[in-house]
Amino acid sequence: xxxxxxxxxxxxxxxxxxxxxxxxxxxxxxxxxxxxxxxxxxxxxxxxxxxxxxxxxxxxxxxxxxxxxxxxxxxxxxxxxxxxxxxxxxxxxxxxxxxxxxxxxxxxxxxxxxxxxxxxxxxxxxxxxxxxxxxxxxxxxxxxxxxxxxxxxxxxxxxxxxxxxxxxxxxxxxxxxxxxxxxxxxxxxxxxxxxxxxxxxxxxxxxxxxxxxxxxxxxxxxxxxxxxxxxxxxxxxxxxxxxxxxxxxxxxxxxxxxxxxxxxxxxxxxxxxxxxxxxxxxxxxxxxxxxxxxxxxxxxxxxx
Amino acid sequence: xxxxxxxxxxxxxxxxxxxxxxxxxxxxxxxxxxxxxxxxxxxxxxxxxxxxxxxxxxxxxxxxxxxxxxxxxxxxxxxxxxxxxxxxxxxxxxxxxxxxxxxxxxxxxxxxxxxxxxxxxxxxxxxxxxxxxxxxxxxxxxxxxxxxxxxxxxxxxxxxxxxxxxxxxxxxxxxxxxxxxxxxxxxxxxxxxxxxxxxxxxxxxxxxxxxxxxxxxxxxxxxxxxxxxxxxxxxxxxxxxxxxxxxxxxxxxxxxxxxxxxxxxxxxxxxxxxxxxxxxxxxxxxxxxxxxxxxxxx
Numbered sequence: 001x002x003x004x005x006x007x008x009x010x011x012x013x014x015x016x017x018x019x020x021x022x023x024x025x026x027x028x029x030x031x032x033x034x035x036x037x038x039x040x041x042x043x044x045x046x047x048x049x050x051x052x053x054x055x056x057x058x059x060x061x062x063x064x065x066x067x068x069x070x071x072x073x074x075x076x077x078x079x080x081x082x083x084x085x086x087x088x089x090x091x092x093x094x095x096x097x098x099x100x101x102x103x104x105x106x107x108x109x110x111x112x113x114x115x116x117x118x119x120x121x122x123x124x125x126x127x128x129x130x131x132x133x134x135x136x137x138x139x140x141x142x143x144x145x146x147x148x149x150x151x152x153x154x155x156x157x158x159x160x161x162x163x164x165x166x167x168x169x170x171x172x173x174x175x176x177x178x179x180x181x182x183x184x185x186x187x188x189x190x191x192x193x194x195x196x197x198x199x200x201x202x203x204x205x206x207x208x209x210x211x212x213x214x215x216x217x218x219x220x221x222x223x224x225x226x227x228x229x230x231x232x233x234x235x236x237x238x239x240x241x242x243x244x245x246x247x248x249x250x251x252x253x254x255x256x257x258x259x260x261x262x263x264x265x266x267x268x269x270x271x272x273x274x275x276x277x278x279x280x281x282x283x284x285x286x287x288x289x290x291x292x293x294x295x296x297x298x299x300x301x302x303x304x
Numbered sequence: 305x306x307x308x309x310x311x312x313x314x315x316x317x318x319x320x321x322x323x324x325x326x327x328x329x330x331x332x333x334x335x336x337x338x339x340x341x342x343x344x345x346x347x348x349x350x351x352x353x354x355x356x357x358x359x360x361x362x363x364x365x366x367x368x369x370x371x372x373x374x375x376x377x378x379x380x381x382x383x384x385x386x387x388x389x390x391x392x393x394x395x396x397x398x399x400x401x402x403x404x405x406x407x408x409x410x411x412x413x414x415x416x417x418x419x420x421x422x423x424x425x426x427x428x429x430x431x432x433x434x435x436x437x438x439x440x441x442x443x444x445x446x447x448x449x450x451x452x453x454x455x456x457x458x459x460x461x462x463x464x465x466x467x468x469x470x471x472x473x474x475x476x477x478x479x480x481x482x483x484x485x486x487x488x489x490x491x492x493x494x495x496x497x498x499x500x501x502x503x504x505x506x507x508x509x510x511x512x513x514x515x516x517x518x519x520x521x522x523x524x525x526x527x528x529x530x531x532x533x534x535x536x537x538x539x540x541x542x543x544x545x546x547x548x549x550x551x552x553x554x555x556x557x558x559x560x561x562x563x564x565x566x567x568x569x570x571x572x573x574x575x576x577x578x579x580x581x582x583x584x585x586x587x588x589x590x591x592x593x594x595x596x597x598x599x600x601x602x
Binding site (some may be wrong): 020021022024025026027028031044047050052056059119132133136187193194197199216232237250267 | 358362363365366369370424431432433449453455457471472473474475476500501502503504516518519520521522536538545546547548549550551552554556558559560561562563
């Protein structure tokens with residue numbers, strides 16, 4: 001009997017060891033760009049059709065009866081307009097392609113094999129490739145704010161108060177709150193390739209989240225409100241970062257509570273306790289009277 | 305998605321200019337590559353431009369510009385290759401530790417090679433066609449397969465060897481030459497099959513990475529470090545983290561522990577589909593398959 005119990009215990013230990021080995025507590029990358037003809041076939045119609053849109057307008061410009069000096073004067077402006085026409089028509093056609101592809105196969109979260117036969121994997125590759133071209137175009141243009149339009153166009157919840165122009169960011173399964181800032185060279189991945197497996201999971205940024213430069217955000221991360229992640233730090237798969245803390249390190253650990261958030265709100269609740277009369281009084285410090293109406297009060301401030 | 309400015313390290317070659325006169329060669333290269341392109345445009349103009357019916361010209365113009373871009377990249381690569389071959393006749397590139405001084409011949413020629421390679425690599429990387437990048441790597445002397453994805457990182461173009469299915473992560477740096485103080489170190493970096501290099505990893509010259517390795521983000525290797533086959537590495541300098549078993553056939557339930565509630569997710573999708581009124585034959589089929597396989601294993 002004893003032997004049997006020992007064997008069972010050993011089995012359980014082995015299973016636990018196995019489980020530990022299969023836990024994904026590290027972060028790799030999602031940079032798969034395999035060369036196949038598919039990509040070219042996707043690119044050619046997008047470029048061709050959007051180039052045609054520009055070409056028609058250019059033809060109209062060349063044959064218009066305006067004197068040549070005025071034409072020359074307005075040439076820079078028209079070239080700028082044409083570049084935007086090209087970019088936005090690329091948007092349009094890539095979105096059309098995306099809708100068509102998503103009808104064939106719906107994008108979804110989960111674990112998939114990175115084999116040639118796996119439809120989820122193959123469609124993920126095509127999706128990223130289509131999105132990449134338009135995002136590349138808009139990010140290489142000297143108007144950094146408009147890449148928010150690109151992300152919104154690919155149906156990501158985002159706001160113009162957020163900023164991620166200098167970060168590498170996946171364009172699906174991400175939701176942003178308001179006033180999210182993502183630092184230079186940060187990598188935000190909602191998909192990750194681990195060995196033979198592709199993992200896709202949604203990332204959520206709540207309001208006022210701040211990601212430091214060169215940090216890596218793994219899929220499934222949830223970043224709470226007012227949370228700061230320091231530079232050169234990573235999160236692991238499915239990590240849940242509590243709201244109002246400063247995190248840093250590889251993997252990200254709690255460093256200290258985020259007191260700067262309260263200063264940012266220009267309001268500090270100060271509680272004084274009178275020992276003799278046992279009365280608590282609450283003041284609001286660090287605020288001008290004429291700015292009070294701008295503040296979104298958090299803790300029952302509206303009642304007073 | 306698209307590589308941002310602070311991570312797009314563009315040309316895959318060190319930008320040390322040992323002598324200013326190398327710039328003349330560089331400018332010459334740019335000049336030469338554009339000459340055939342201009343000829344192509346002239347030919348296109350002659351072929352299709354007609355004052356009365358400009359439709360042909362404009363309809364095929366966007367496609368033709370794409371072709372011109374690709375041909376410019378190929379021309380740049382070919383002219384650079386010719387120049388590199390001529391240079392290697394005078395002095396063969398070799399590994400070793402050299403003085404970082406213009407009197408050192410190896411240092412001078414290393415700088416010259418990199419100056420020449422800058423133009424085609426920059427051109428090939430400027431547009432998100434991964435295949436142009438790969439062609440550039442292959443012709444300029446990196447041993448690599450087309451199944452690799454090196455597009456998002458920074459990879460040196462000489463004394464490199466890649467196996468199949470290598471993934472270089474976003475913003476990772478894979479070098480075969482490095483300048484330390486007064487010395488230039490050139491050593492061959494070998495990366496074998498199925499290696500997954502995480503984001504922001506730095507790999508120093510002389511590193512040998514075995515098959516089926518995974519490098520965690522922000523880990524780095526030392527000069528001449530050997531990474532054993534089939535492990536997950538972490539930290540700088542990289543140390544063994546745990547055994548890599550993700551290349552085996554793992555039952556998905558075990559993986560799903562770390563990703564969270566996978567069945568719930570799939571159910572959510574099913575409900576969404578039902579709400580839309582579409583059937584989900586494929587999903588059901590897949591689930592049946594999974595059950596079958598688990599039964600067989602049992």
